Amino acid sequence: xxxxxxxxxxxxxxxxxxxxxxxxxxxxxxxxxxxxxxxxxxxxxxxxxxxxxxxxxxxxxxxxxxxxxxxxxxxxxxxxxxxxxxxxxxxxxxxxxxxxxxxxxxxxxxxxxxxxxxxxxxxxxxxxxxxxxxxxxxxxxxxxxxxxxxxxxxxxxxxxxxxxxxxxxxxxxxxxxxxxxxxxxxxxxxxxxxxxxxxxxxxxxxxxxxxxxxxxxxxxxxxxxxxxxx
Numbered sequence: 001x002x003x004x005x006x007x008x009x010x011x012x013x014x015x016x017x018x019x020x021x022x023x024x025x026x027x028x029x030x031x032x033x034x035x036x037x038x039x040x041x042x043x044x045x046x047x048x049x050x051x052x053x054x055x056x057x058x059x060x061x062x063x064x065x066x067x068x069x070x071x072x073x074x075x076x077x078x079x080x081x082x083x084x085x086x087x088x089x090x091x092x093x094x095x096x097x098x099x100x101x102x103x104x105x106x107x108x109x110x111x112x113x114x115x116x117x118x119x120x121x122x123x124x125x126x127x128x129x130x131x132x133x134x135x136x137x138x139x140x141x142x143x144x145x146x147x148x149x150x151x152x153x154x155x156x157x158x159x160x161x162x163x164x165x166x167x168x169x170x171x172x173x174x175x176x177x178x179x180x181x182x183x184x185x186x187x188x189x190x191x192x193x194x195x196x197x198x199x200x201x202x203x204x205x206x207x208x209x210x211x212x213x214x215x216x217x218x219x220x221x222x223x224x225x226x227x228x229x230x
Contacts, residue, residue, distance in 0.1 A: 007201060009176050010184035013092060017180060018160040021099035022107075022153050029104060029152060033111035034137070055105040059165025066098060066170045094171035095178050099160030106159055107152035114148020115141060144227060147220040154216030158209050181205055 003011065036048055054062050070077035071089040080086040088094035118141055126136045142149070164182035171178040173187060185201045188194035 003200070003204075004197075006175060006179075007184060007197070010179050010181050010201070011204065013095075013176075013179070014161055014181040017092065017095045017099050018157050020096045021103060021160040022157045024096065025100040025104050025107065025156065026149075026153055029107040029111055029156070030142070030149065033108050033115055033152075034141070036108070037112045037115040038141075051108050052105045054102050054166075059102065059163070060169050062101060063098060063166035063169025066094070066101065066166065070094065070097065070170075088170075090171050090174065090178065092171070092177055095163075095167050095180060098166040098170050099163050100156075102163050102166055103156030103159040107156040110152030110155055111145060111148045114145040114151075117148075118144045146223045146227070150219045150223055151216050154212050154219075158212040158216075161208060161212070162205065181208075 032047075032051060036044065036051075067089060068074055070080075072078060072081055072087065074089075077088055080088075086093070088097050122144070123136050123140050126140050127133075131139070162182055163180070164186065167178070167180060168183055168186070173179055173183050179187065181201060182205065185198050185205065188198035188201065
């Protein structure tokens, strides 16, 4: 099961991409989850649909959309590169963006369900005692929804870790730059006699995914136990 140098590169890149995808999308995920769980507004159904769209679209379509929007000639990507020197297409940063997009619906769904389970009477009681909206959210809503936040973060991490279609469409297959673990598996399968290396990376991918889900369940249950009255 010893990994070659290129396979270590793919593994470490995948972990970095998935971790950054979660860290960068988590604040937005919490905000959108709260908005959908606590507010009724015109267009809410459209927002909900837009959030979950990457979950049902073919990943290649998502990747092409990212290429059109965030490519060097794209509407957003061209402006970012010209103004801030930030480039996404064919770079590992684009893999982070793709991972964040495809994992976002799973994150929002878990956090939203957890926030909807928080008793709003507790929030109203805190507000009646003089707590402002931000204080109610930070000291009441968010801590009580912590199990869902943990679950959502780990689900998004696992999804970003296994992302293939959107990533290869948006940032291609560049060794040491954009070749993540799933792309490395695909690469080995295209090489005659590369099945052994592919099987090794498949086993590693399954182990990482299972480990992330088990850790998510453990941390979510631990957080839930801490919230239960003694």
